[in-house]
Amino acid sequence: MARRPHILFLNEFYHPDICASAVVAADHLPKIARMRPDWQVTVIAGDRSWIDPTVVYPAAGEHEGVGVIRVNRPAVSRTNLIRRALGFAAFQRSAVRAARVLEAVDLVVATTAPPQGAEIARRIAGAHQCPFVYKVLDLYPDLAAALGKTREGSLLYRRWLAADTRVMRAAARVVSIAERMTERIQTTRGLAVEKVTTIHDGFDASKLSVATPNAFARAHNPSGRFVVQYAGNMGLSHPFETILDAARRLAPDADVLFQFIGDGPQRGQLASHLPEGAQLLPYQPAERLGDVLAAADVCLISQHDAMYDKALPYKIYAILASGRPTVFVGNKKSEIAEWLIAGGAGRHVRQGEPDLLVEAITRYRDRPDERETGGAAARQLFAARFDSELSARKWVALIEELISGPRGV
Structure with missing residues (x-):
C-alpha cells in the first residue's frame, strides 16, 4: 500500500487554546484532513496552555482527524521580550527534535507563532528533503x-529583516493572511509576485x-x-485610548453599556482607566462566543495605525459572521x-x-x-468571502500543487 502524503504543521499553540493562531489552526487543519482523507495531517505545538501556562497538555493526541x-514550551511572560525569546528557542529545539523522529514528511507549514516558526520549518524540511x-x-x-520594541534601521532590525528575507526566499511559498501584508512583503523582501499569496483565515460560523x-x-x-462591545486580545497593537475616551463621554448616557471582554498586556491599564459603568470581563469559553457576540449591538475593533500592513485582527471574521455592525478604529x-x-x-x-x-x-443606537x-451586510460579506471552508479549500489546492512537484528546498 502506498504511503499517504504527510503534511506537518507547526504552531506554538493548538486546540483547546483560544488565542487566534490556535483557533485558526484548529479550524483549518481538521477541514483539510476531511477534504483529503488520503493525507496524514499532523501538528506540532507547545505543551502549555496559552491562557494558563500552568496547564500542561499530553505529549500526543488526536483532534478531529x-x-x-506536544513539545516542551516553558511558561514565559507575554510582555518580557528576553524571556519570550528564551521560550521560543526552547520550543524550536523541541520541535526540531520531535520532527526528526517522524518517519516521513512531504510538506512543512509553519506560522509566525512563534516569530521564528519558518526557520523551524526550514530546518525540519531540510532534514526531510x-x-x-x-x-x-x-x-x-x-x-x-x-x-x-526595536528601532527600524537598528542593527537588530537589519539582521532580523535579513534573516526573515532569507527564509522567505527559501520557502516554496509564502502565505499572508492580508492583502496589505502581501504587498508589504513583496516590497520589503523583494519577492516575486508568484512567490507570495494571500489566504484570509476566515471563520466557521457553525461555532x-x-x-x-x-x-x-x-x-x-x-x-x-x-x-458597545470589544471582545478579544488586549495586546499592544490594540490601542484603547480613543475607545476609553468615547466611553467616558457616553458614561452619563444610561442607555449605553461598554463591554471589554478578554485579556492581554493592556488589561491592567484598561482596568485602571475603566469609565464608570463600563464592564471588564474575562475571556469567555469558546463555546460561548455566539452568546457573547449576540449580546452586542455594535462591535469595536482597534488597531495601531502603523499595523495596517503588518497584521490583521482575527476577530473581524466572527463579528461579520454574527451579523453585527462594526466600528473599526x-x-x-x-x-x-x-x-x-x-x-x-x-x-x-x-x-x-x-x-x-x-x-x-x-447613530447606530x-x-x-x-x-x-449593517448587520445584514456583515453576514452577506462573510458568506461571500470569509467562510473558513473557502480558506481550507485554498490551502488544499496549494498543498496539492507543492507536494506534486520535486522534493527538496
Missing part, C-alpha cells in the same frame, strides 16, 4: 518596530451557536441596554476599513477621534434600521 504532538510554506500571521521585525435564552446577555445586561488603509465601508457592514474612525466614535455609536442593515 489531526495528529497532535521536502518543501516548506511560510504562513505570515504577523510580519516581523516590522511589527516589533511599529510597536517600539456561533446562541443559547435561548442568552445566559451571557441576561447575566451582564439584564436591563437590555445598548451594548485604526488606519483607513486597513483591509478591515475597506471591507466595512465598501460592504456597508460598519464604519471607520481614526485613532484619536473620540468625537467621531461617539457619533458613530450614537438611534437608527436601528441602519444597525439592522
